[in-house]
Amino acid sequence: MRGVAVRLGACMIALALPPQGAWAQQASGASLNEQQLLGMRLFNQSCRVCHTKPQMTSPLYGPELSQNSLGGQEAVMREVISNGTPRMPGFKYHFEPAQIEAIVAYLKTIPTPPAPASSAR
Numbered sequence: 001m002r003g004v005a006v007r008l009g010a011c012m013i014a015l016a017l018p019p020q021g022a023w024a025q026q027a028s029g030a031s032l033n034e035q036q037l038l039g040m041r042l043f044n045q046s047c048r049v050c051h052t053k054p055q056m057t058s059p060l061y062g063p064e065l066s067q068n069s070l071g072g073q074e075a076v077m078r079e080v081i082s083n084g085t086p087r088m089p090g091f092k093y094h095f096e097p098a099q100i101e102a103i104v105a106y107l108k109t110i111p112t113p114p115a116p117a118s119s120a121r
């Protein structure tokens with residue numbers, strides 16, 4: 001009897017997984033172009049530290065980013081990345097404009113995360 005329940009549980013987990021798997025695949029750069037790949041590398045180096053889940057215990061953590069961050073407006077993304085906000089450092093002296101452009105291009109490839117993640121705050 002118990003065995004059945006366990007197997008049922010495992011089955012439900014498996015059913016819940018595919019969307020996550022698809023997201024991870026996309027985020028790992030399966031089908032990104034050169035510019036987006038560059039953006040992903042820069043993001044992994046300079047942004048991940050504040051913008052991915054495990055850091056959400058830190059007061060400096062940023063929201064999970066996606067193509068819809070800041071209303072999906074690329075100009076606003078460039079502005080925030082360049083100049084920062086009161087809680088986020090700006091990167092205009094750290095990156096060339098083309099690098100910031102690449103990061104924005106990469107952000108535009110990240111699907112909107114599932115709702116619970118963004119309402120965690």
Ligand code: HEC
Pocket residue numbers: 043046047048049050051060061062063065069070077080081085086087088089091103
């Ligand atoms: C020191 C931690 C830190 C780093 C490093 C950092 N951010 Fe942020 N970021 C934040 C915080 C905190 C916010 C929320 C800003 C606020 O509420 O004022 C934010 C907000 C943002 C937003 C706006 C999101 C929204 O929906 O409001 C974007 C876009 C963004 N960051 C992109 C980046 C990019 C791209 C990088 C790397 C080049 C980066 N961040 C590096 C902490 C960081």
